[in-house]
Amino acid sequence: MVSIDEQVEVLMSGVEYGDPEIKENMRRELRERLIDAEREGRPLRVYCGYDPRTADLHLGHTITMRKLRQFQEFGHDVTFLIGTFTSLIGDPSDKEKARDQLTREQVEENARTYAEQAFKILDPNLTRVRRNDEWLAPLDFADIIRLASNFTVQQFLTRDNFAKRIKEERPIYLHEFFYALMQAYDAVAQEADVQVGGQDQLFNIVVAGRKLQQALGQRPQIAIIMGESLPGTDGEIKMSKSLGNHIPLLAEPWDMYGKVMSIPDKAMPIYHKLILGWTPQQLHELEEGLASGALHPNEVKMCLAYEIVSIFHSPEDAEAAQQRWNEVFRSGGLPEDIPEEPIAEEERILDVLRRLNMVSSSGEGKRLMKQSGVRLNEEPVTNPAATVSPDMLPAVLQVGKRKFIRLVPKS
Numbered sequence: 001m002v003s004i005d006e007q008v009e010v011l012m013s014g015v016e017y018g019d020p021e022i023k024e025n026m027r028r029e030l031r032e033r034l035i036d037a038e039r040e041g042r043p044l045r046v047y048c049g050y051d052p053r054t055a056d057l058h059l060g061h062t063i064t065m066r067k068l069r070q071f072q073e074f075g076h077d078v079t080f081l082i083g084t085f086t087s088l089i090g091d092p093s094d095k096e097k098a099r100d101q102l103t104r105e106q107v108e109e110n111a112r113t114y115a116e117q118a119f120k121i122l123d124p125n126l127t128r129v130r131r132n133d134e135w136l137a138p139l140d141f142a143d144i145i146r147l148a149s150n151f152t153v154q155q156f157l158t159r160d161n162f163a164k165r166i167k168e169e170r171p172i173y174l175h176e177f178f179y180a181l182m183q184a185y186d187a188v189a190q191e192a193d194v195q196v197g198g199q200d201q202l203f204n205i206v207v208a209g210r211k212l213q214q215a216l217g218q219r220p221q222i223a224i225i226m227g228e229s230l231p232g233t234d235g236e237i238k239m240s241k242s243l244g245n246h247i248p249l250l251a252e253p254w255d256m257y258g259k260v261m262s263i264p265d266k267a268m269p270i271y272h273k274l275i276l277g278w279t280p281q282q283l284h285e286l287e288e289g290l291a292s293g294a295l296h297p298n299e300v301k302m303c304l305a306y307e308i309v310s311i312f313h314s315p316e317d318a319e320a321a322q323q324r325w326n327e328v329f330r331s332g333g334l335p336e337d338i339p340e341e342p343i344a345e346e347e348r349i350l351d352v353l354r355r356l357n358m359v360s361s362s363g364e365g366k367r368l369m370k371q372s373g374v375r376l377n378e379e380p381v382t383n384p385a386a387t388v389s390p391d392m393l394p395a396v397l398q399v400g401k402r403k404f405i406r407l408v409p410k411s
Helices: 004-011 020-040 059-073 104-111 114-118 141-148 153-157 160-167 174-190 199-215 253-261 265-274 280-292 297-312 315-330 349-355 362-370
Strands: 045-050 077-082 127-131 194-197 222-225 340-343 374-376 395-399 403-409
Touching (some): 004 059, 045 174, 059 077, 059 194, 077 114, 114 127, 141 174, 153 160, 153 174, 174 199, 194 199, 349 362, 362 374
Parallel strands (some): 045 077, 045 194, 077 127, 194 222, 340 403
Antiparallel strands (some): 395 403
């Protein structure tokens, strides 16, 4: 049986609030809540929310999932909350302008595989999956007014991104204030003991969530705010789908392997720390080995890519991805297992790329063409109007360094 003090030590590891007093208060409250829950013979109610603004969760999301997993391993009641209602507005945290609003249909399509992706980290047998339209959609206008009366405009304007917009005379839309209100109500509806989130959720969880729970007669939740964010493939900025520097959990093994191989060397330690869970001693030895030359950065990165693909796919997939990487980048050849696609008539190459999901949009395809990132039989395709016809086949169509398709005439 793990003691309460041992639980507190593990569960508070890796957290950061920007204020030592808040951190100490959260530690104390967590310990008290664990004591009370044990006395009452119940687990803590813990959750983290994930808005389906896009169809992909990515490696950055797994930082909070791993903290949820720790709670699961201590026997607590963990909810993976899908923000099917909050995502209609979009979280303004750390955003310099209002997000585009999604339709319900877009949200539903994006949310379709969220639980499946989460189960790459969370135990499916111990995870409660809920959607916040369950309690937010039934609220009427009178309910919203009643909830909003617990906050002042000044409280919301203290948010850094809102203050920055005011200073730069950029608009703040009224609906953006409702996001924190809705997320706060998530905590109320679930009678949450604990909410896990990243640094961008500090206001939503610590200020809005706790305040609304108190106002409505509940004990305020403990905020577990993760201290570090995973940088994207650029090695600089927090991993984000909107910035295109993300590594999706649904990426094919070969693509995931290649994306990890593309991260700058300087980002390797934090990937080992946040994704592989390396200890400070292991990280120290890694950094010393890289600095002294005892470890070759490329070999270290290949091991990192192998481990990450093994976690989110399988060791067999990781082995195949590594073999393919060696074929393409070490021997200078093409991978052996290129899938084939029959072409029946002349077709614009840009349309082929979109149809086969080799690019996410026509705009991305045009940008890659401009950068010589699209090749047909190793020759750059730079004209968006370029076509391919059956009499030109077979031919290998390549996007970037990792995506290949062999076009063949339709029989």
